[in-house]
């Protein structure tokens with residue numbers, strides 16, 4: 260069975276500490292993506308796009324209960340009838356801040372939410388953020404999908420859990436910098452190959468506090484082929500995929516049937 264899907268990944272520069280500028284840029288990029296012909300089924304944004312890694316001010320800058328994100332992005336999703344995986348935003352709840360994805364369906368309603376489970380110490384997340392406690396899943400027009408955020412791709416157990424739970428495609432918003440392009444590419448391809456699913460990653464570009472984010476957003480098919488990859492500049496990366504390929508690859512090499520979980524612990 261073929262299940263075609265058009266993806267649009269907004270690879271953008273994020274201005275650390277300036278939610279006003281970032282909301283304006285996101286709204287304009289979303290309209291640009293919605294004007295594509297044919298229209299995308301889902302638009303994906305990068306990690307922490309509201310604040311960037313302005314960690315010292317994160318409690319003040321974070322979106323209170325995600326309210327602004329929900330208002331702006333759900334109205335957009337409803338207006339255009341497009342899913343939006345709203346990257347992740349710094350979201351405040353009580354005294355804490357999480358790095359949280361909101362997904363909105365074609366009707367503008369919340370389709371899923373996920374807070375980053377693995378906090379990245381090199382960028383001080385562990386000092387300022389609270390870790391999520393549950394894996395992230397949603398349904399995309401009835402197709403089970405998963406979510407991971409950036410550093411999460413270093414944990415194969417999470418991707419495998421999503422695949423075992425039925426995910427056929429996993430979305431990965433990120434702010435992944437130089438000099439680890441080879442890690443980025445290799446880990447994303449490994450997660451796609453070992454789980455025989457699509458992996459769709461949307462990274463950031465630009466410089467922030469001495470760190471340079473390299474873009475290279477990519478769409479990887481269940482065979483591990485990179486079918487679309489952005490350069491190191493702002494752009495909307497578009498890819499047409501067929502989720503039917505997941506079944507084809509899984510029947511060709513029956514990894515899930517051949518697993519021996521009783522020997523793994």
Ligand SMILES: NC(=O)CCC(=O)C(=O)O
Pocket residue numbers: 306379382408409410411413433434435436439442
């Ligand atoms: N924002 C992040 O989680 C960055 C992860 C990263 O750069 C890595 O090497 O892992």
